[in-house]
Amino acid sequence: MLSDVGKGESKWRRFLCFSCPAPLKRLRRRFFTAKGFLVCFSCYIFFQSMVSSGYTAGVSSSIEQRYSLKSSEIGTIISAGDVGSLSTVVFVSWFGGNGNRPRWVAAGGFLVVLGSVLFALPQLISGNYEPSGTDPSSIDDDLCQANYSAVNPEDCLNVGPKNSVYMFIFLLANVIIGMGGSPIFTLGTTYVHDAAPVRSAPLYVSVVYLVGAIGPAAGYVLASQVENRWVDPLQEPAVSPADTRWVGQWWLGYIISAIFVLLSLLPLFLFKKQPPSNIVELNSSENSELNEELINQSTTSSQMSFGNSITDLPRNLMRQLSNKAFTLVTLTMCCEFTIVVSFLTFMPKYLQEQFSIDSSISALLCGGVLLPAAGLGIVLGGYLIRRFDLDMVGCAKMATFTSILSICLIIPVFFLKCGSAPIAGVTADYPLESNTISKHGELPIADCNANCDCSGVYQPLCYDDMTFVNPCLAGCQMSVNGSFGDCACLDTAAKSIIPSGACEKDCFHMMAPFLVFVFIVTCVTASAQTPAIMITLRCCSDGERPLAMGVQFLIMRLLAYIPAPMYFGAAIDMACILWDNTASECDDDTGACAIYSPDIFRYIYFGLTIGVKLLAFLLAAALWRELYKRSKNDDNGLIQESASLPTSESLVTHSAAS
Template sequence: MGPRIGPAGEEPPTPDKATMPSEDTAGEDASPAPRDLRPSVFYNIKFFVLCHSLLQLTQLMVSGYLKSSISTVEKRFGLSSQTSGLLASFNEVGNTTLIVFVSYFGSRVHRPRLIGCGAVLVALAGLLMTLPHFLSEPYRYDHSNPEDTPQDVQASLCLPTTPAPALALSNSSCSSYTENRHLTMVGIMLTAQTLLGVGGVPIQPFGISYIDDFAHHSNSPFYLGILFAVTLMGPGLSFGLGSLMLRLYVDINRMPEGGIKLTSKDPRWVGAWWLGFLISAGAVALAAIPYFFFPREMPKEKRELHFRRKLLTIAASPASKGEDSPLEQSLGESQKKQDGLAQIATDLTVIQFIKVFPRVLLRTLRHPIFLLVVLSQVCMSCMAAGMATFLPKFLERQFSITASYANLLIGSLTIPSAILGIVVGGVLIKRLHMGPLRCGILCLLGALLGLLLTTPLFFTGCSAHRIEGIAQRPAMQPEPGLFPSCMEACSCPADGFNPVCDPSTHVEYITPCHAGCTSQVVQEATDKSQPQVLYTNCSCVEGGGPVLGGSCDSACSYLVLPFMLLVSAGTAAFSITHTPSFMLILRGVKKEDKALAVGIQFMLLRVLAWMPSPVIHGSAIDTTCVHWALSCGRQAVCRYYDHDLLRTRFIGLQFFFKTGTMVCFALVVAILRQQDKEARAAATVSGPGSSPGLQQKLLVSEPERKREDSRV
């Protein structure tokens, strides 16, 4: 017979003649076990690591995909940046409300099965995010038309014979049904984001604890390193997927007859944002299948069994019966500590756990190192959440690039830079054998370098070109046009949007009607590019035109690559602080509080950073808007921003959080220096007058302490 898997969590029986060759004997050729009696692949911890890496990768693709298409969702459903920021932050609401209880449940539940259920919920939430696309009517990029007429560029021309402004027709279509439909779509997306956070609660904590419990103690860090490395690719893939999907038209599944006359460079273009959610949700659903076949507990890896059996042999030998060996004593003490921690979590009921948690929280927050490091991580997370949510939109507006290109830049430059910074931080700790003080200094230097690298971002950009009839600053009156009375007879719709650009003066008009244009010419392109649309006979344009369809190009589009290189370099510098800051947290609390300290840390990061930061950044972006689209009398999406003000406030918020991070790390270094001086003074005082035994103890413990500090 082949090796038999015993009950979960139990030690295997004493190996007999049948099981010894196949499991324990090294270097001997064992006869292969029958195929039907071999252990299942689901009892292999390596296979679990592979499955969990793929699951966390796809989960982060779902949760990060909204950030890659945030500006597209705003245009499609008429949302302000504040509302879209609230939508992005709702991912953390469900996660925050349940993450604390993960510390309570621990290993009481069937962890793989619960991970699978959470993954299924994530997949359903991703599908729910696509529901507004299928429930809403086809996208109309020319809102100056009544809803019962086909989209036609003629509606944007100056037509003096128009009996009434199209605005009246547009307002007549506004009803309680229209507003309720808008609120329903927003409510569906908020619900989907909440479920997405709830489904992600058990995935990472239970997966990490499952790997650590059943992997060999020397293999566990290696497996977790693989897990984190693969997981970090998820945000990059989400931006890459967004770059591909936003090149497709939003209604690709229900294209109008004759197609559309928009290009991806047109400001009215809306990409297929929903298609990425379908793809990533399907990937999560496939990755969730194996978790329903993993056991609740699996045997330890083989080398762990060898190690335990050697210890049992040593313990059973006659020389060791009188007194326990130091190795056995240390193993017994560590096992008692682990059992004690597990016993605390096991004996508490849910009510007792809720009562005890505030006291543990207050006791943990009294540690100055823990508190300051968590505050620094809160500042970094605020910076990261705002950057991840609104950097694609910022690049679109500041440098007049497409949403697809913005996502491509972020996915190929910024995300890999963050991964590189995290790896470099971990390597530096391992190679230089850094203790707490050196970790604090490394964090301070990384934050200072990141701050210096991103300071030039304030000046990397240019002012917005002139938009005729729109103020260049918020809350200012628009400047008078070149010909104030040129479009009085045109009956231009106030809520129309079909921008055109005068190439000679670099002045933009909201619609051809606002430029006084009465005719249109389509020039067929010689290559495979889209045809060029020209508008002629424009009474509001000096010389009568012609003007080109689409917005004017930015005068500083060439600065987008230097801007992204600076952002990526600053991101890499700040990412270096990731691993050493975690080490400071683990060293700054008592051993019995480490598990809950990590849970408290993640809870504070979500409550103080990942939830409010997108809303704060979105509100700051909204204050720089100079022209809002109107939907039934309410402000919808912003169409034009003051570029200088947008850059100053967006980068200024980032600079504020980066400065807070650096200040917190500086205080950490100051406290650690003071503690190091006190420790040296105490050692000096006790040295001359102390006994030789105490001196020997100090000499012996110093290398041990350094070795302990160097462990990551």
């Protein structure tokens, strides 16, 4: 068997093994070990998860503002990564499991590099970014002028690529990144497990997923750093970072990630098909048979079991779904992970709109609050199961309790609000008039600006703690070095010079307790993951566990990871009270949202969260009832359950893969 393994080595590997000096041989023997692969694989996972999980959500506000996208479109872009992963998981598991797993993981890394570079492509083809109201040559277009249109029909003949082009590029890029990441949990982790010593396997796998959890946090940190830099490095910033029109260097993080992913994947090509530590380097026939058995076990464990052939998948899927306990626990996990995905995707935007902070700070806070809370919750769930020696019924009871507890903890969030300064004609009446608040989506027209032919371009002004949408809607007829004066919609100080920029509001006193509640809610929600996984592995027989893991992987992508960002984004769009049509003056597109209603945003975001949590509670309660009935009806249920407890390494593996 050893000779068969050696036949697969390439010439350059044999050269390294037999022709290099003795020190290099010793270095090579130390490198091609279980620990060596763990180090290389962990480095790759760190950078891959950084770009695929945390970074895009951290810079989503800049992408949305730069290319006039809606929240629902941002959610679709983020969901595309899981679409790509789902589309290739069966193929990768089936064919990659029989091949050289490290090389399959490394080949997927090239797709991650390609997708990251493609993600940054719109920056090269879109030209320099000019926020509305910052072009000195068109400053008069922003003033109140009767019978004047700021849109020149001839200008619309030479417009650049529409937003749909950028949207397609973003979708394609994230699909490719998702496809490239699919071999990690189906092939790479099993290789780590097979290579590690039996007693150390849980520790090795835990390290992999610990690094995988740190990666998204690093993505948020990287996003916070690039968001502090103006999007066009060769241009002077046109607005301040506190301005809602600010766009950071969102594209830079993708280039940085692509470089480090490329460097980290190259060592993976050096590892053999057979995990290094499973070879017993003796020539006896007994040990040769042992080696062959280990290789067979390695190949078998590397595949997510869908059957003996690909055509068995539908039948095996239906058989697995007929297990009522498995179906209920899977649907419960879908609800719980819907909450986690929505928090990771849109919490940065919520912090910006609700507490008036810039995108760099919101990304940093999300990386420092959400991900540590999720990690602590998973560890806490495992500790409680071990501490109280919970069986399946006890795990279901714990999942039910955590669902109702998290609902109770979300309720106080409705009262933690700050919002933004009042906006004339949008959230408050104009200073000199009454009943001038416009309907959602309509221009805030009043008597003072009725004859100005204003557009909906968002170019805010601040006067007396009140924000005006743009100089035209403020009735301004004069501009001085980027400031405006002679504004008819102001009070007796109408002749004063008003600076550009929205009014700022200090909301830290409300943001601190909000983050505390979000940390606790996320921790409690994540603590239900471990008992749910224990139920998944215990309610199935030994031979069905790989199938159950694969089916659960598919269902959770279809019902949680893919649709959640889409419908949460569509719901958030309903909170928009003024659309910025800066990029849409030549067509009927609404563009990006300029102003959200803080109250509507809060009610929709957390109202939908509570609705999903209620569904999770009902499913967990039904699961509790089902398992309780099963334990009563089966006299040998407890004995069978104890005999088929999953290993700790299988628990850790499935926990993070989900």
